[in-house]
Amino acid sequence: xxxxxxxxxxxxxxxxxxxxxxxxxxxxxxxxxxxxxxxxxxxxxxxxxxxxxxxxxxxxxxxxxxxxxxxxxxxxxxxxxxxxxxxxxxxxxxxxxxxxxxxxxxxxxxxxxxxxxxxxxxxxxxxxxxxxxxxxxxxxxxxxxxxxxxxxxxxxxxxxxxxxxxxxxxxxxxxxxxxxxxxxxxxxxxxxxxxxxxxxxxxxxxxxxxx
Numbered sequence: 001x002x003x004x005x006x007x008x009x010x011x012x013x014x015x016x017x018x019x020x021x022x023x024x025x026x027x028x029x030x031x032x033x034x035x036x037x038x039x040x041x042x043x044x045x046x047x048x049x050x051x052x053x054x055x056x057x058x059x060x061x062x063x064x065x066x067x068x069x070x071x072x073x074x075x076x077x078x079x080x081x082x083x084x085x086x087x088x089x090x091x092x093x094x095x096x097x098x099x100x101x102x103x104x105x106x107x108x109x110x111x112x113x114x115x116x117x118x119x120x121x122x123x124x125x126x127x128x129x130x131x132x133x134x135x136x137x138x139x140x141x142x143x144x145x146x147x148x149x150x151x152x153x154x155x156x157x158x159x160x161x162x163x164x165x166x167x168x169x170x171x172x173x174x175x176x177x178x179x180x181x182x183x184x185x186x187x188x189x190x191x192x193x194x195x196x197x198x199x200x201x202x203x204x205x206x207x208x209x210x211x
Contacts, residue, residue: 004171005162006178008205010045010115010190012157015130015150016199018049018191033149034127037116043126043151045115045190050159053190054112054181055098061184062090075104093173097163109164109174115157128152150198159203179206 018035034043055072059065064073067080075095081088092105099108117126129147161178165171182203189199 002165002211003162004165004209004211005160006205006209007158007160008203009118010157010159011202011204012151012153012155013200013202014153014197015128016045016155016191016201017130017148017150017193018045032146034151042117042122043155044117045157045159047112047114049191050115050185051098051110051112053185053188054178055094057184057188058094058177058181061180062094063087064091064094072098072101075100075102090177093170093177096170097174097177109166110178111162113160113162115159118156118158121154121156124152124155126151126155148193175207175209182206 016034017032019032035046036043059073062073064077064081067073067077073091073094078088078091081091095105097108097110100106128150130150163174163178165174183206186200186202188194190201191199193199
């Protein structure tokens with residue numbers, strides 16, 4: 001077995017919101033804050049958010065969404081796939097990379113660390129309040145105003161992705177799937193409220209793995 005890693009940066013192209021779980025409403029303040037490091041009070045991107053978004057988009061890309069009634073794809077559902085060798089092989093690579101709760105493909109091979117704030121961004125403004133509301137369809141007036149906290153565009157985070165490679169013949173397929181997952185995130189969004197333009201990001205270095 002060997003462990004290889006991919007490291008680089010995530011640049012925010014639009015404001016990013018990944019909630020911090022603080023439901024306390026402060027009068028005149030932020031209604032929905034972003035997650036922050038408890039020791040530094042600086043925002044970060046949880047590895048679980050990056051990994052979960054990547055897996056979700058890859059399941060769509062592999063054509064396996066919906067087979068498991070909304071649950072993550074697993075090995076018991078392979079027989080339900082169309083008899084297409086390319087599709088089946090990609091689905092198996094997906095399960096090899098992210099693990100299989102049914103056990104046939106074993107534990108997850110991918111580890112995604114929390115994405116800490118880049119040194120180059122530590123002196124930038126790290127928070128902005130985005131005002132949002134609901135438009136009353138009959139009167140055309142704005143209702144229920146609220147402030148959503150975002151990390152603004154231009155801020156850069158550092159990512160660290162690692163995979164366990166057990167057999168030489170699987171290494172390239174695992175690397176390619178991670179590259180595809182990162183590209184899909186760039187084409188979609190990261191975090192919440194993507195349909196309103198949040199969470200547009202760009203990754204640096206999608207190919208230079210370190211052994």
